[in-house]
Amino acid sequence: MKLKQFGAVLAAVVLMAFPMANANELVTADPASGSTVLVSPSAVTIITSLPLMADGNSVEVTDPSGNRVDDGTLAIADTEALVGLIPLTVGGYYTVSYTLLAENDVPLTGNYRFNFISPDSVSSQSPSPIAIDATASAQPSAGSSKGTDFLVIMMLVLSIFVLIGLGMYARKIFSER
Numbered sequence: 001m002k003l004k005q006f007g008a009v010l011a012a013v014v015l016m017a018f019p020m021a022n023a024n025e026l027v028t029a030d031p032a033s034g035s036t037v038l039v040s041p042s043a044v045t046i047i048t049s050l051p052l053m054a055d056g057n058s059v060e061v062t063d064p065s066g067n068r069v070d071d072g073t074l075a076i077a078d079t080e081a082l083v084g085l086i087p088l089t090v091g092g093y094y095t096v097s098y099t100l101l102a103e104n105d106v107p108l109t110g111n112y113r114f115n116f117i118s119p120d121s122v123s124s125q126s127p128s129p130i131a132i133d134a135t136a137s138a139q140p141s142a143g144s145s146k147g148t149d150f151l152v153i154m155m156l157v158l159s160i161f162v163l164i165g166l167g168m169y170a171r172k173i174f175s176e177r
Contacts, residue, residue, distance in 0.1 A: 023147040024050040024102040026110065027079070033112035040088040040116065044070070046081045050102035058099045059083040064092030091118035 030045045031037050044061055059081055061070040071084040081100055088094070097111040 023150070024048050024100070024105045024108045025147065026108065029096070029112065031114040033114065036115040036117060038117050038119075041085055043082050043084050044096050046096075046098055046100065048079050048081070048100055048102065048108060050105060051078050052076050052081060053101045053103055056101045057081055058097075060097045061085060062095045062097070063088070063090050064094070065090070069094065088116050089118060091116055 025048065027047045027049050029047070031041055044059060046059060054076055057074060057076055059070065059074055060068060061083065063069050069086050069088060071086055073084045075082045081098070093113045093115050095111055095113050098109065100108040102108070
């Protein structure tokens with residue numbers, strides 16, 4: 001009877017792990033985080049791992065002085081968010097801030113920067129250190145996503161339950177002899 005209860009608990013743990021393993025993540029961005037562009041981009045594109053909702057999303061792009069340079073037109077198509085830009089004229093680091101919504105998921109919020117070198121600037125600006133949002137990176141490294149971390153933890157918990165179950169089963173077999 002205890003083995004059936006163990007199986008039910010094990011199944012519940014496994015089923016609870018799957019929805020969280022699919023948390024929305026930033027897959028790629030163009031211009032990419034930390035990149036240097038020599039030609040003024042006409043838009044910023046962000047691609048996520050889950051389809052985005054049609055409403056409630058925001059992507060803002062600001063110049064080195066903090067002035068908005070996006071034109072306010074945000075287009076959403078499946079996993080892609082695209083915001084138009086006015087022609088960039090000032091060289092320096094531009095910040096892209098985003099809040100993207102996928103159905104049944106927490107908002108994906110973050111920011112990143114890219115460097116634009118204006119054609120008329122002769123000297124390049126030395127990069128200044130920035131605070132990086134650890135929860136949302138433009139190009140996450142392998143193994144750094146929350147979904148992957150959660151899946152690994154759930155697999156460890158599952159292995160503990162399996163170990164306990166096998167121990168109980170072995171004890172039962174040896175006690176019957």
